[in-house]
Amino acid sequence: MYVAVKGGETAILNSYELLAAERRGDPEVAELTLAQIRGQMRLAVARVMCEGSLYDKDLAALALKQAAGDQVEAIFLLRAYRTTLPRFGYSVPVDTARMALRRRISATFKDLPGGQVLGPTYDYTQRLLDFSLAEASAAPTPPSAETPLPATSPRVTDLLGEEGMIEAELPLAGDPVPMDLSREPLRFPADRATRLQNLARGDEGYLLALGYSTQRGYANSHPFAGEIRMGEVPLEIIPEELGFAITIGQITLTECQMINQFAGSSDVPPQFTRGYGLAFGESERKAMGMALVDRALRAAELGEEITSPAQEPEFVLAHTDNVEASGFVQHLKLPHYVDFQSELELLRKMRSSSAKVGVGDTANQPELRATEREEA
Amino acid sequence: MNGLPGYNFAYLDEQTKRMIRRALLKAVAIPGYQVPFGSREMPLPYGWGTGGIQVTASILGRKDVLKVIDQGSDDTTNAVNIRRFFNRTADVATTDRTEEATIIQTRHRIPEKPLNENQILVFQVPLPEPMTRLEPHEAVTRKLHALADYGLMHVKLYEDIARYGHIATTYDYPVLVNGRYLMAPSPIPKFDNPKLHMSPALQLFGAGREKRVYAIPPWTRVESLDFEDHPFSIQRWQQVCALCDADDSFLDEVVLDGGGRMFVCSDSDYCRTRQAAGHTGTENTPMEVSA
Amino acid sequence: MNDPHSLLASPLLPGLDDPVHDSQQVFRTLLSALSSPARLHTLSDLPQSPPPLHAATGAALLALGDYETPVWLQTPSDAAAAWLRFHCGVPLVSEPKQAQFVLIDRPLTMPPLSAFAQGLAEYPDRSATLIMQVTGFVPDGPLFSGSGIASARRIGIDGLPHDFWRSWQDNRAIAPLGVDILFVSGCSVVGLPRSTDVQYNTASGGD
Numbered sequence: 001m002y003v004a005v006k007g008g009e010t011a012i013l014n015s016y017e018l019l020a021a022e023r024r025g026d027p028e029v030a031e032l033t034l035a036q037i038r039g040q041m042r043l044a045v046a047r048v049m050c051e052g053s054l055y056d057k058d059l060a061a062l063a064l065k066q067a068a069g070d071q072v073e074a075i076f077l078l079r080a081y082r083t084t085l086p087r088f089g090y091s092v093p094v095d096t097a098r099m100a101l102r103r104r105i106s107a108t109f110k111d112l113p114g115g116q117v118l119g120p121t122y123d124y125t126q127r128l129l130d131f132s133l134a135e136a137s138a139a140p141t142p143p144s145a146e147t148p149l150p151a152t153s154p155r156v157t158d159l160l161g162e163e164g165m166i167e168a169e170l171p172l173a174g175d176p177v178p179m180d181l182s183r184e185p186l187r188f189p190a191d192r193a194t195r196l197q198n199l200a201r202g203d204e205g206y207l208l209a210l211g212y213s214t215q216r217g218y219a220n221s222h223p224f225a226g227e228i229r230m231g232e233v234p235l236e237i238i239p240e241e242l243g244f245a246i247t248i249g250q251i252t253l254t255e256c257q258m259i260n261q262f263a264g265s266s267d268v269p270p271q272f273t274r275g276y277g278l279a280f281g282e283s284e285r286k287a288m289g290m291a292l293v294d295r296a297l298r299a300a301e302l303g304e305e306i307t308s309p310a311q312e313p314e315f316v317l318a319h320t321d322n323v324e325a326s327g328f329v330q331h332l333k334l335p336h337y338v339d340f341q342s343e344l345e346l347l348r349k350m351r352s353s354s355a356k357v358g359v360g361d362t363a364n365q366p367e368l369r370a371t372e373r374e375e376a
Numbered sequence: 377m378n379g380l381p382g383y384n385f386a387y388l389d390e391q392t393k394r395m396i397r398r399a400l401l402k403a404v405a406i407p408g409y410q411v412p413f414g415s416r417e418m419p420l421p422y423g424w425g426t427g428g429i430q431v432t433a434s435i436l437g438r439k440d441v442l443k444v445i446d447q448g449s450d451d452t453t454n455a456v457n458i459r460r461f462f463n464r465t466a467d468v469a470t471t472d473r474t475e476e477a478t479i480i481q482t483r484h485r486i487p488e489k490p491l492n493e494n495q496i497l498v499f500q501v502p503l504p505e506p507m508t509r510l511e512p513h514e515a516v517t518r519k520l521h522a523l524a525d526y527g528l529m530h531v532k533l534y535e536d537i538a539r540y541g542h543i544a545t546t547y548d549y550p551v552l553v554n555g556r557y558l559m560a561p562s563p564i565p566k567f568d569n570p571k572l573h574m575s576p577a578l579q580l581f582g583a584g585r586e587k588r589v590y591a592i593p594p595w596t597r598v599e600s601l602d603f604e605d606h607p608f609s610i611q612r613w614q615q616v617c618a619l620c621d622a623d624d625s626f627l628d629e630v631v632l633d634g635g636g637r638m639f640v641c642s643d644s645d646y647c648r649t650r651q652a653a654g655h656t657g658t659e660n661t662p663m664e665v666s667a
Numbered sequence: 668m669n670d671p672h673s674l675l676a677s678p679l680l681p682g683l684d685d686p687v688h689d690s691q692q693v694f695r696t697l698l699s700a701l702s703s704p705a706r707l708h709t710l711s712d713l714p715q716s717p718p719p720l721h722a723a724t725g726a727a728l729l730a731l732g733d734y735e736t737p738v739w740l741q742t743p744s745d746a747a748a749a750w751l752r753f754h755c756g757v758p759l760v761s762e763p764k765q766a767q768f769v770l771i772d773r774p775l776t777m778p779p780l781s782a783f784a785q786g787l788a789e790y791p792d793r794s795a796t797l798i799m800q801v802t803g804f805v806p807d808g809p810l811f812s813g814s815g816i817a818s819a820r821r822i823g824i825d826g827l828p829h830d831f832w833r834s835w836q837d838n839r840a841i842a843p844l845g846v847d848i849l850f851v852s853g854c855s856v857v858g859l860p861r862s863t864d865v866q867y868n869t870a871s872g873g874d
Contacts, residue, residue: 008456079417084389185412185587188515314513324585327422328502334424334454337447337628338484338642342546342565344629345611350540385687394733397694398767401731402792404702405847405860407814411792435698437691493703522788554814554862556843576817578702593702593815593862 023068037061046252046281047071051322052078053182053201054085055251055280072203076323083182092236092245096255096278098152099231106156107225108259114153119230120282156227157257157274166259166272188314195297195317196290200278202320204286210310211292218308219296223275226259230282254279256287260295265303273302379465386433386466392416396434396589400580403591408553409521410504415587425458426584428481428500432462435496435580436479441469443477448485448626448642455483474645484547486568488625488646491577493594499562501583504590506550506560526558529601537606546611552599553592561598567610567626572598615639618659620650680715682754683729693730700849700858705811705822707804708856717746719772723851724798725750732757732768739766739783741773763795769846771799775828780838783846791843794861802826803852809867815860822857824850832867839864 038061048060067073103119178193258275275295277287296310399413446455450472549566602608627639641647683689716725786794808823845861
């Protein structure tokens with residue numbers, strides 16, 4: 001077997017070594033353990049799991065360590081690993097009404113069954129840099145409620161649904177199995193199940209910005225945070241040989257249900273409509289951005305005029321994936337000598353021919369060109 | 377030998393290979409049509425050849441001899457990296473000689489040496505839709521392809537002529553395949569377009585990020601779009617290759633330390649072969665093209 | 668149903684000896700067959716397939732089929748069904764239009780080509796590939812031309828219905844929609860994608 005050994009290969013191998021040394025940093029400082037990343041960088045881990053489309057805290061922590069904290073790189077590592085994993089089956093849809101809540105807030109009702117639960121949130125932390133954290137600190141001891149939370153609490157949208165004030169969220173006729181975006185390419189028009197899958201693994205920053213744009217007039221959207229809940233839900237599968245559901249574990253989810261005004265149409269009375277967001281782990285910003293974008297993308301289905309980027313399914317969905325986006329933006333680092341040479345030749349040709357035209361030979365030029373030159 | 381422990385031959389699992397293989401069979405049956413496929417995340421970034429890599433991984437066998445080029449050269453870092461990937465995952469024989477290869481994966485060039493019927497050329501494609509800059513919505517471009525309505529592209533080319541006196545597209549120059557589908561040949565210079573036409577080799581195109589594959593079977597008509605009074609023409613140089621004196625190859629311009637310019641073949645194998653056969657240019661000392 | 672080989676009576680035949688590398692070889696031959704239409708290709712070292720599958724048919728289905736590819740068998744066969752389900756998990760369908768792969772083992776009584784998935788205008792790839800088992804191939808026959816063929820070439824395909832080439836022209840007329848065909852006899856394969864034109868004289872047009 002003949003393998004050409006060239007400078008490029010040595011350079012690549014050397015770059016691996018350099019990268020490893022930079023990642024490790026000062027060898028005098030203790031190396032990060034996965035347990036530390038998993039336990040103390042849990043929000044970073046959640047984002048990597050969510051956009052990496054793989055619920056595994058240890059692998060996400062490993063990816064973060066390997067990527068030296070670069071989240072998009074860590075997401076890419078997790079995705080590339082995930083795609084090689086065999087698939088044993090599909091879970092039963094999770095039921096977030098059965099969530100063991102650790103946080104639950106509603107901006108639409110002052111009080112409601114199950115109550116408002118602030119939980120572990122940065123919302124009211126006043127964002128003062130806490131210099132005491134610069135040193136090792138004693139383990140905090142969190143307070144616990146006098147009465148435990150109810151095992152389950154109804155979703156706000158279900159309470160509104162009882163009154164018929166909000167659109168019903170019903171399975172499509174025949175309850176079709178949703179397509180699996182990790183196995184099949186995205187096609188347009190994409191149904192809502194497909195869109196939500198796409199958004200769920202989409203880049204948080206992108207969804208945040210698009211969601212934000214809908215609040216600033218780029219889409220006629222008037223959202224209320226109907227409910228945000230975070231906690232643990234059981235994950236169930238139905239093994240072929242058993243024929244009934246068994247619980248295989250639990251996962252942490254953040255769910256956001258946005259409630260939006262809807263003027264109604266000739267078929268439908270005025271009512272509230274929904275935007276939905278769901279994310280692995282504690283990922284509130286992601287879930288909220290997703291819910292805003294989901295609602296904006298429903299414009300066509302609700303007969304609303306499409307006027308803004310966030311309402312355009314092809315624009316939004318084709319650009320959510322940061323593994324794709326990062327790769328394609330960064331591929332500009334690859335050599336483009338050949339294309340550049342072609343453009344250089346063209347530019348030289350154009351400049352030399354425009355110089356020739358300058359000496360008065362306009363007779364053979366197309367009419368439009370002559371017109372343009374007069375204007376110039 | 378199967379390559380990398382813990383991974384299947386050529387990295388992809390068999391189910392993924394089957395899915396891509398089925399898409400490729402439809403692609404050759406419908407020349408120039410973009411077949412959607414369930415592109416997978418690869419351990420190399422999107423935009424760096426994941427489509428070409430998935431196609432190569434799906435067709436590659438133990439008896440194949442693989443050549444990988446980027447910008448015509450076997451030595452650019454990306455080409456080295458992709459060749460290394462298949463070396464690790466498939467333990468397949470590699471070469472930099474065009475005539476020895478059974479599969480050539482390429483980015484942005486078609487080799488200068490004529491290909492034969494036993495070779496497959498795999499193109500890495502960034503943007504498979506030729507009309508994407510004119511109409512970004514896939515739902516619309518699919519409809520235009522269905523109707524073979526390529527007026528949009530003709531208008532664009534005509535506007536070029538009206539504006540500049542000639543068509544101002546120099547690479548990824550659109551072609552009509554087998555008289556039916558408008559196709560992006562990937563960002564090869566239009567210099568290479570004539571090589572697409574009636575090629576004895578099978579040509580496969582993989583766009584990983586955009587999740588599409590397409591094909592030009594051997595001996596298939598491939599016409600570069602043009603107008604009767606503005607026929608398609610390819611780039612020509614005043615210069616010849618400074619290393620091998622070739623006057624018929626695509627030349628890269630190199631800026632020298634002193635500020636001067638030098639033109640050399642972009643196809644490194646072609647240049648080497650000519651030099652080995654005794655052709656010499658004005659700059660005989662072997663030059664180092666850093667990756 | 669009426670297959671004499673009952674599931675219990677006959678042990679299941681083995682599949683491809685080396686699934687990874689044998690599938691690759693079979694695929695490359697099929698790719699070549701559809702890229703260079705109307706040319707005889709031969710597969711070697713194939714495992715025995717259960718009736719009514721010819722060796723090349725079985726190999727093609729093992730190489731390309733899985734749970735994502737519905738298959739329609741012209742002649743239902745318990746032995747073939749069990750073998751295909753076990754080795755590649757393909758779903759067998761009773762509706763010809765639903766099939767991605769179609770096995771025609773008796774061309775003389777086959778449904779019209781229009782009975783199978785033709786693809787959609789925007790997705791012409793969503794059409795059926797037919798594996799048609801024929802009696803054999805001879806050098807002389809209709810004249811084929813089109814994509815994949817340098818200059819027109821001839822090949823005779825034995826065992827086709829008398830009006831087959833006329834119906835192929837109908838299939839050709841709706842291109843880029845339409846079905847693609849792999850003719851199989853024993854270990855030999857000839858590809859006929861929808862892009863191939865045929866010229867025949869009516870006297871020699873059929874079988």
